[in-house]
Amino acid sequence: MVNLENQIFSSYQRNPVLFDEIFDQEGQVKEVYSKLFELYGGHSISEYVNLNEKAKSSFFNQGITFQVYDKKKTKEKIFPFDLFPRIIPPEEWEIIESGCIQRSKALNLFLWDVYHDKNIIKEGIVPMDLISSSANYLDQMVNLDPPGGIYNHISGTDVIKHSDGQYYVLEDNIRCPSGVSYVICNRTALKRALFGVFDHYKTYSVTNYAENLLDLLETVKPKGVDVPNVVVITPGMYNSAFYEHSYLAKTMGVELVEGRDLFVENDFVYMKTIKGPQKVDVIYRRIDDAFIDPLEFNPDSALGVPGLFAAYKKGNVTLANAPGTGVADDKAIYTYMPEIIKYYLNEEPILNNVKTYHCSRPKELRYVLNNIKNLVIKPVDEAGGYGISIGNRLSDKEIEVVKAEILLSPRKYVAQPIMSLSVHPTYIDETESFEQRHVDLRVFTVLGKDKEFVLKGGLTRVALKRGNLIVNSSQGGGSKDTWVLKT
Amino acid sequence: MSLEYSITYKAENTYEESVLEAYWQFLIIPEENDSQQFISIDFNNSLNAKTEFSINGYGFKTIRVHPKSEFKHIAFEANFKLIKKEINPFDFEPEADVLKSFQKLQELDFKVDHNTFLKTTDYTRLPEESKNLFIFDTTQSIFENLQSLNNFIHHYIKFNTEATDVFTKLNELLNIRQGVCQDFTHLFCAFARLNGIPARYVSGYLHQDNGYFGDAQMHAWAEAYVPFVGWIGFDVTNDILAGTSHIKIADGKDYKDCSALKGVVYSTGNNETVHSVVVSSQSQQ
Secondary structure (H helix, E strand, C coil): CCCCCCHHHCCCCCCCCCCECCECCCCCECHHHHHHHHHHHCCCHHHHHHHHHHHHHHHHHHCCCEEEECCCCEEEECCCEEEEEEEECHHHHHHHHHHHHHHHHHHHHHHHHHCCCCHHHHCCCCCCHHHHHCCCCCHHHCCCCCHHHCCCCEEEEEEEECCCCCEEEEEEECCCCCCHHHHHHHHHHHHHHCHHHHHHCCECCCCCHHHHHHHHHHHCCCCCCCCCCEEEECCCCCCCCHHHHHHHHHHHCCEEECHHHEEEECCEEEECCCCCCEEECEEEECCCHHHCCCCCCCCCCCCCCCCHHHHHHCCCCEEECCCCHHHHCCHHHHCCHHHHHHHHHCCCCCCEECCCEECCCHHHHHHHHHCHHHEEEEECCCCCCCCCEEHHHCCHHHHHHHHHHHHHCHHHEEEEECCCCCEEEEEECCCCEEEEEEEEEEEEEEEECCEEEECCCCEEEEECCCCCCCCCHHHCEEEEEEEEECC | CEEEEEEEEEEEEEEEEEECEEEEEECCCCCCCCCEEEEEEEEEECCCCCEEEEECCCCCEEEEECCCCCEEEEEEEEEEEEEEECCCCCCCCCCCCHHHHHHHHHCHHHHHHCHHHHCCCHHHCCCHHHCCCCCCCCCCCHHHHHHHHHHHHHHHCEECCCCCCCCCCHHHHHHHCEECHHHHHHHHHHHHHHCCCCEEEEEEEECHHHCCCCCCCCEEEEEEEECCCEEEEEEHHHCEECCCCEEEEEEECCHHHHCCEEEEEECCCCEEEEEEEEEEEEEEC
16 A cells, blocks of 8 residues: 555555656555665655765766856756655666677677678578668678677667567667666765665675776777777766766776777777877777767767777777677667577577568558557657657547558558557656656676676666657756666 | 789878868778789878778778868878789579579578668669669569660760769769769669669779779779679670779779768868879780
8 A cells, every 4th residue: 555644655646557766556665765764755855855966966966067168158968867866676677788799799799790791691691681781780880800709898778668568679779788887876966965875685796897897998909919908988977978988998997089099000909198108909999980080980070089990990900899799779679679589599589679560561551551659660760759650649640640651662661559658656846746757778888708797786877858658868868867776 | 814003092182271180091001802912002192191901880991180380281002003803794503593693682582681782872763764764574584684784874875974963962963964973883783783683882903904994082882792603704894894994902892882082070161182093004914
C-alpha cells in the first residue's frame, strides 16, 4: 500500500498503464525500493528541495557544466539532476550486462568482417547497401587490422524497460559515446547530499571506470610497445563534452591533448612536451572520423593531426574507437542485430531488439499499412529524429499522407511498435512534487583484447517534460544516479 | 625490351602572407608493379625542410614535407628514374563466353568484392538524363564494350585545358562537353560502374613523345575490371589502352583519392601554385 502520509510522495499520481520502476501494479512499493522509500519519506518536500539545491551546487563546484547555445549568449548549465536514485536489482543487471557485452562483441566481429572478407554480406544476411552507400563506411579501413583486433573499444548502449517489464535496446552508440562522467559525478553529488542512504544498500562503485578503461586500452597497444603511453584527444574547450574529456584524462592519469599538441614523424605519433617529444601509443579520441587527419579526411579540419592515419595504418598507434565504426551504429544496422549476434556468436540475443518491419518486404509492408496506428514510422536514412511519425498521434488525414509516402518509396521506411518507456518518480521544480517521468539507461561497455568491462551503473536519463518519450539532454532531459545492487 | 624513364616533377608555392605552419603530402611516386621497376627517388625542397616517406590511406607511397620555419615561397623538385617493361596491352586471353562475363557482374560475391570501385562518388555521378548516352551491347564482350566506351567519350568530349577545373562534376562536363584527362576518366568510370563494371581512377605520368594528349602536368586514365581477365587500363583522353607510355602512381574511386598534392597550410591571403612534369625515356635492351 502507498503510504499517503509519506510526505514527499503525498501527491504522487500513478498512471496504471505505465510501468513504474518503484511501484507495482497494486501501488505497492517494490521490495528493492522499500528502504529508500522509507528514508526519503522521512523528509518534507522543503527539506528535499534544500538537499536538491545542495546537490546542484555540487555540480557547479565540480565544474560539471555544459553550454547551451542561444542566439544572443552562451549559458553554462548543469545537466538537471534528481536526488532520488534509480535502483537496478542484481538479476536484472545480470541480463543488461551480459546483453551489452554480447552486443559489443558481435558488433566488433561484424566490423572486422565488413572491413575484411564481408562474409555476412556475401551470405545475404545484411544487404550490400550498407557498404556501398553508407557515408560512415571508410574505404581506407578495408583490410586494415586494428591493434588487438578491436574496433568498438567503448560502446554506449541505450536500453529501456518496456511496459512488459523487459529490457530493450534502442541504440548502440559506438562512435564517441559520451555521458560516463555524469554517471560518476551523479554518484558524487548524491553521496555529498545524502551520504547516509548508502549505508542501507550494497551498491557497486562507479568510480572504477577510469582505471578499467585505462587497463583495457593498454591491452590494445601497438605491437612492440611495452608500457603504452595513452592520451585523450579532445576537439577543445568549446566542445560540449569537454568536461568529460578532461575528467577522463584526469582520472586515468593521462594527458589531455588537442590536435596541435601532437605531431607525426616517420609514422610515429609524438606529443610536444617541455622536455621534448614523447611518443604516444594509444589515443582515446573524442574527435569524429572526418576530423582526425586533414591529410586523409576533411582537409579543413584544424582539430586533427596531419599524418595520424598513416601512423595508424602502419600499426604504430591505436585509435579508440577505430575509424569507421559508424557504419555499425547506423539505424539500418540496428534492425539486423539479432541476425548479427546469431551469425558471429551462434547465440540468441540476450537483450531484446525492438521489432522492426521493413517496408521493402511486401508481407511486412502489408502489416505496417494495416497497423499504422500502433507503429512508429521511421525513414532509414534520416538521423536526429527527423521524419518520424508516431502512429497513435496522427489524425486520419495524416495517416493517409504517411501511407501514401510509404507506398511511393517503401525501401525508405521501417516501422516499429510504439515502445513505452518505464517511468520513475522524479522531482519536478514547477509543481514542487514527485511525478512520473520516462527514463532510459545508457550502459557503458569497454572492449579490450580478450577482456571486457561494463560499468556497473549507467546513465539514467529522464525526460523532464510530462509524457515526453525523448530523453535527450538537448531536449530538456535530466539524469539520476543509478544503483546496481550487489547480490 | 624495356624503357628507362626519367621523370621530373616540380611544384612551386607562393604565398602573399608568411606561412606559419604547413604540411604537404605528395602522391607522385610511381607505383612498383609488374611492369614498373623502380630505380631511384630524389626529392628536394628549397627550404631544406625535412622530408618523410609514408603511405596514404590506400597504401600508396607518399612524400610528406613539414617546414619548421616561416616562409612565403617554397619550391619542390622530385626526380624519379624507373624501368618500364614494354607492354602489349592486347596481350591477354579474351573473354571466352560473353554471357558468362555479364552474368559474373550480377553475382553478389563479385559486387561485394569490388564494392569500392562500383560506388558512385560526387565525381562519378551521372545526371539521370545522361544515363542513356552510352548503352552496352550485350552481344559483344565486356572488353569490346569498354573499348567502344573509350572511343565514344573520346569523341563526345573535346580536349580543352581551359574549360574545367579540379572541382568539375559530370553534369557540368556533359553540358560543356570539353575538359581534360581527369574529366574524361571520371566519365568513363561513371558509365562502366553504371553497367556493373568495377572501374578505378588512375593518376600517373604520360610520356608524350608520341603526340598523346595530356598536358605538362600529371595524367589520368581509367582501369576497368573485366571478369575472367583482370584490370585493363583505358586512356580515354587518347582513345587508347594504357601501355608503355603510361607510368602509374596510384588509383582510387576518383580524383579525390589520387590528388598529387594535399596540403594543410596556416596562412592568410592569396597563394599560387605552379606544377610541371617532364618525362623522358631511353630504350634499354
